[in-house]
Amino acid sequence: MEQKPDFDKLFSRYLSNQATQNDLDLFFQDIKSMGEDKLKNYIDTELRTEEPLPAVSHPHLQHIFTKIEERIDRKPKSKLLLTRTWYKVAAAAAVVFGLSYLMFYNDTNQVNIVPGSSKAVLIINNEEKVLDDKTVSSFSPAAAISVTTAPDGSIIYKQISNDTTGLSALHTVTTPVGGFYKITLGDGTQVFLNAKSSIEFPVGFYGAERHVKVNGEAYFKVAKNKRMPFIVSVGGTDVKVLGTEFMINSFAKQTKTTLFEGSVQLNYLSKRQILIPGEEGISDQNGILVNQADTAATLAWTNGLFVFNDQPLINVLHELSRWYDFTFDEESIPNKRLYIRLNRNTAFKDVLQMLQTTTGLTFKIEERRLSIEN
Template identity: 50%
Template sequence: MDKQDRLDFLYQKYLNNTATAAELQLLFQEMDSAEEGKLKNQIMQELEKADFSIAADDNRLAAVFAKLEDQISEAPKTISLWRLPAWAKVAAVVTAVLGLGLLARPYLVSEPEVIVPGGFHAALQLKSEDEPVDLNKAAFKRNIGGIQITTSPEGTITYTRKSDDTTGLQAMNVLQTPAGGMYKITLSDGSAVMLNSKSSLEFPVGFYGPNRRVKLKGEAYFQVAKNKEKPFIVEIEQGNVQVLGTTFTINTYNGQSATTLFEGSVRLTSAQQVQLLSPGERGIIQKRIITVAQVDTAAARGWTKGLFVFNNAPLGEVLAQVSRWYDISVDYASLPDRRLHMRLNMDTPFEEVLQMLSATTRLKFKMEERRLSVVNP
């Protein structure tokens, strides 16, 4: 069996969802070394000959997606699907999931605009200055009391304690990310926070007092440094989240607060309730009421790893994430009731994102002045 025949054989098993972990590993090796043009043509041929008559329900799609996730996690860590070219990463996963029959059709009724993915963009508002500092323009360095503030090209700002000087430590700074922006900050206590697009974090230069208190709007991923003497408190519009040392995300985009816990424990407090969370649980505060459920943590933290992860997600929720990252608006009134199972690199060109959305929903989209709408609900 020559190289092309072997690739054909493995790819068919992949599409039929019969590939073992070992075969999946070999397929990724073959795809990594294959000539890009031939591989892309092969995938497009599979898309074109797909059977559109097969009905796919959410439960079957969810089962296939879960099995694929398991296979990827079982493969040796040296083999990574996400090292493939962007189009191959998308097509490989989507075609595996869509072996049930939902595959690509023409997706746009208007000429696509040039829309690029987001990146490391943020501004820092210092209490001592009237205008925020654009962290994208140049390296930033500042000393406030015993705290040194520095930035890195990798989209990180770090507050480092250099001495016991407490001058100015209680001054509040605000880190803000725009649409299409993401940024990381290491606070003076060693806690790390990653801000998603259209988010802000208000925090003191240095933590001085009985607790460590910050304010969040938007979405962030927290890795809190342990300190039993100083609880870490995240204030949100709906209440607050208190921890000692743990890992979690908070999402406040939609008029509610969703806290997803990965490690440790947190305590949610609203005006009416107090609720403890365990790893794998999400607590939602809405209208002063807290509800808790087991959730898919991979989807909740996907953006922190540069991935959109959608497991049976409503189309509106998918496009809300996409719109913030690509800095577009969405006509939500035009959206039909669809749920998606997709996994995309966040550096995927926007046009390819639309192709994959069309593949999974069989919808056509229209872009006008950076506003996306559905034309065939």
């Protein structure tokens, strides 16, 4: 039997952003059984360990650090912040602020809001089939295609012969608010759909290209095939690849394509742009803008995490609302920027408490609608 890592190792992995999903589960279990004084000592020690790290100066980070200091009953020492990177401070803050046994939210008016899960709907000829982590079935939509749904939250299309009859038939998988799902297409391409997203695809591929359509957010691991380019259409943008890993997000009034491996060509109106790994291309009415990407934050949801690095509060709330299924008034959201890292299984009341402490705002939830009281 594999020995469980001790808390020191789990804590170190968490702060260095190297924790696996299993590590995180064990880490949070240990914290729940640990006394508050012991946890304070761990955080206190970590924040005061001198390391040759780059200088950091940011008002929001100073606020977080001060709050951590207050929480462990010590006076703020702003000079210590200069020896911390934003990540280690924000990660320690998440430990302090993100757990219900340290801080409790008054939920007298709170409805039962829970984290999302693996669930989707498969649409065939306008008929819907529910997909979730309990579904187990198999069927054949074409002579050369077998389809299996599995309890691990995935649906797998597999081409079993060269018969092209019926391969152009279109299927759609769509995730609701609070859902995600994994699809393996007939060519072996893997697609991860985030909440409130969809993909339309043929049951099998043949001819000159492989073409699918996406709305929302999806992560692709495209099976290599030099003779048959893979094209993803989203909004007015076409993303053309041969075999690579990339993310598409079209929730805002633009389409953002982030490349992790290989290369892609963005086609938008009359514009053409090649991306290299680590870049993101943003397509909107102004054309295509290329930036360096925060790849770790972009990939976080596929690993069961939320990672927000200097993100506007309104962006944070949009992503959280798609996962926890709540609404909010965009006009009432102040201009604040956040650093947050937490497990996507975190209880909603703990998420609210983290937001409340790190922003200084008071949040209220009624009938699945979030509002700010001050």
